[in-house]
Amino acid sequence: MHSQGKAYLYAGAVVLIWATVASAFKIGLGMMNHVQLLFLSSGSSLLILGMILAIQRKWRAVFKCRRHEYLNSIVLSALNPFLYYLVLFKAYSLLPAQQAQPLNQTWAIILSLLSIAILKQKISSRRVLAIIISFIGVWIIATRGRVLDLRFADAAGVILALSSAVIWSVFWLFNMKDQRDETVKLFLNFVFGFLLIAVFIIIFDKMPPFEPTLLLSAAYIGCFEMGLTFVLWLRALKYSKTTAQVSNMIYLVPFLSLIVIRAVLHERIYLSTFIGLIFIVGGIILQQTVRQPRPMRIQP
Numbered sequence: 001m002h003s004q005g006k007a008y009l010y011a012g013a014v015v016l017i018w019a020t021v022a023s024a025f026k027i028g029l030g031m032m033n034h035v036q037l038l039f040l041s042s043g044s045s046l047l048i049l050g051m052i053l054a055i056q057r058k059w060r061a062v063f064k065c066r067r068h069e070y071l072n073s074i075v076l077s078a079l080n081p082f083l084y085y086l087v088l089f090k091a092y093s094l095l096p097a098q099q100a101q102p103l104n105q106t107w108a109i110i111l112s113l114l115s116i117a118i119l120k121q122k123i124s125s126r127r128v129l130a131i132i133i134s135f136i137g138v139w140i141i142a143t144r145g146r147v148l149d150l151r152f153a154d155a156a157g158v159i160l161a162l163s164s165a166v167i168w169s170v171f172w173l174f175n176m177k178d179q180r181d182e183t184v185k186l187f188l189n190f191v192f193g194f195l196l197i198a199v200f201i202i203i204f205d206k207m208p209p210f211e212p213t214l215l216l217s218a219a220y221i222g223c224f225e226m227g228l229t230f231v232l233w234l235r236a237l238k239y240s241k242t243t244a245q246v247s248n249m250i251y252l253v254p255f256l257s258l259i260v261i262r263a264v265l266h267e268r269i270y271l272s273t274f275i276g277l278i279f280i281v282g283g284i285i286l287q288q289t290v291r292q293p294r295p296m297r298i299q300p
Contacts, residue, residue: 003239003240003241004239004240004241004245006235006239007235007236007237007238007239007240007241007245007246008236008240008245008246008249010232010233010235010236010239010246011233011236011240011246011249011250012249013229013232014229014232014233014236015249015250015252015253015256016256017224017228017229017232018224018225018229018250018253018257019252019253019256019257019259019260020224020257020260020264021221021224021225021257022092022097022098022100022101022257022260022261023097023257023260023261023264023265024217024220024221024224024225025037025088025089025092025097025100025221026092026097026261026265027217027264027265028041028214028217028218028220028221029089029092029093031213031214031217032208032214033093033205034086034089034090034092034093035086035089035197035200035201035204035205036201036205036206036207036208036214037089037208037217037218037221038081038085038086038089038197039197039198039201039207039208040208040214040215040218040219040222041085041218041219041221041222041225041226042081042085042190042193042194042197042222042226043194043218043222044215044218044219044221044222044223044226044227045081045190045222045223045225045226045227046187046190046191046194046222047222048222048223048226048227048228049183049186049187049190049227050187052183052187052227052228052231053183053184053187056183058181058183058184061180061181061184062184062187062188065180065184065188069178069180070188072178073185073188073189073191073192074192075174076171076174076175076178076185076189077188077189077190077191077192077193077196078193078196079167079170079171079174080167080168080171080175080189080193081189081190081193081194081197081226082193082196082197082200083167084164084167084168084171085226086197086200087160087163087164087167088100088104088160088161088164090160091103091104091157091160091161091163091164094154094156094157094160095154095157095158095161096267097257097261097265097267098258098261098267098269098270098273099141099142099144099154099157099158099161099273100157100161101254101257101261102137102141102254102273102276102277102280103138103141103142103158103161103162103165104161104164104165104168105165105254105277105280105281105284106134106135106138106162106165106280107164107165107166107168107169107172108284108287109130109131109134109135109280109283109284109287110162110165110166110169111169111172111173112127112130112131112287113131114166114169114170114173115173118173126286126287126289127287129286130283130284130286130287131283131287132283133279133282133283133286134279134280134282134283134284134287135283136276136279137275137276137277137278137279137280137281137282137283138162138276138280139276140272140275140276140279141272141273141276141277141280142158143272144270144272144273145270145271145272145275182230182234183230183231183234186230190226251281251284251285254277254280254281255277255281258273258274258277
């Protein structure tokens, strides 16, 4: 198989896996609370990433970082995985999956706003239009189509879902300045992040029962949301002639996710969700035509 074919194969696998993540979150949250799910899934991801490092023979790089690089990993671990998933899982516990997923998707637009503020990028009329279009979609989803009511279906859930997008955007901006190997960085983030999560659950919550069904659910999320898909995505980018040839496939994720949500969770998909999602993704695609730092991924 030629290189571009391999790129599409890896990217296609990532798209299909990410399309299942929103449903996996809801299934996991049906068996345990958001803190317990984060503890088990981040622990699973840590094991997966450790095995990936062993296969790639990158373990030495983990112990060769400089002091400031370890400090950087400690700080970033507080954002991801600790705070990001803590907020995201809580949002999913309050909202239907069909609402939480597209609201979290707005991180690409929020990243654009933060790039203007932090990186001092110039704002163009096209970018302003893209932002407006996406946030019209947010409003449609958040109000379930009752756009003139000025009331959210679940205000706390909406705020948390949008906050998770802000946290991921801040994480990405600071993470992109770190030139270390991506897998090594992610592994160290989960090492320190898991320690934070462990302390948090001991103080503020309680350990989940280590039952097979709970462990399996968390392991799926840890492997396919937090760990393995990251490596597959890097492979896709490596084999692709251009980033755009595989990156554009990511826009299929939220729409495929709705199909999985309907089939697995049996949620009735609101017309407002579909319309709002079109606005959000349309705004993201429009703002991607403006020259700026490209996100490594679009979080499901």
